[in-house]
Amino acid sequence: MWGGDSRKILSGWKAAGVLFAATALFFWQLRNPVIRFSSTIANDVLGFTLAIGLPWLAVISLLRAGRWAKAFAVAAGVPLLLYSGVVFLGIFTMSGSFDRFAERAWKGSRVVLYLTNGGATTDFGVVIRQERVMLAGILLVRRIEDFYPCQSLEVKSTDEGIEISDPSSSCKGFSGRNKGYRLKSFVYF
Numbered sequence: 001m002w003g004g005d006s007r008k009i010l011s012g013w014k015a016a017g018v019l020f021a022a023t024a025l026f027f028w029q030l031r032n033p034v035i036r037f038s039s040t041i042a043n044d045v046l047g048f049t050l051a052i053g054l055p056w057l058a059v060i061s062l063l064r065a066g067r068w069a070k071a072f073a074v075a076a077g078v079p080l081l082l083y084s085g086v087v088f089l090g091i092f093t094m095s096g097s098f099d100r101f102a103e104r105a106w107k108g109s110r111v112v113l114y115l116t117n118g119g120a121t122t123d124f125g126v127v128i129r130q131e132r133v134m135l136a137g138i139l140l141v142r143r144i145e146d147f148y149p150c151q152s153l154e155v156k157s158t159d160e161g162i163e164i165s166d167p168s169s170s171c172k173g174f175s176g177r178n179k180g181y182r183l184k185s186f187v188y189f
Helices: 004-031 040-063 067-093
Strands: 035-037 098-106 109-117 124-135 138-147 154-157 161-165 179-182
Touching (some): 035 040, 098 154, 138 179
Antiparallel strands (some): 098 109, 154 161
16 A cells, blocks of 8 residues: 555655654743753753754655655755854853842742843843752743843742842833732642
8 A cells, every 4th residue: 555655755754743843842942941951051052952953853854755855855954054053153142141140949949030131232131930840950940920121120939929029120021019929839730
């Protein structure tokens, strides 16, 4: 029923589909982190490897599939070269752009405030995350909120979660009053 050539084409398309889905999941994970290493260097190395490797592996797997798949792979390779250049540039200029400046323990997890710095052309921002250690060196992470532009916030633990305030009024993205967040003991449940 299926010839050897047909199986090869189907296999190439399946591999490409899985790799494209993994690429999309990787980029979703950058904006909405779920599992991270506690080491910034480990996150950077893994992120760089996946950001460059996954899309190129998908294109390479299409090259093995068949004539139409090869045409698609070649067409996808051109913008992928531009993308790879942007990733290289971004990785080398982003070091130190996500600095922890406040942390509060809360029922076995911690709430961490990070200061973001996109460089000379952007304002600072603040990202608030809840983190819980799953295994040594591996964190379960939930993004709670982000404020932009913002340079500083204060965090206080409460029975139900945390309360964020801006006593110095340095956050245009913050409404000026205290803001409370209900947290979950195990980050997501």
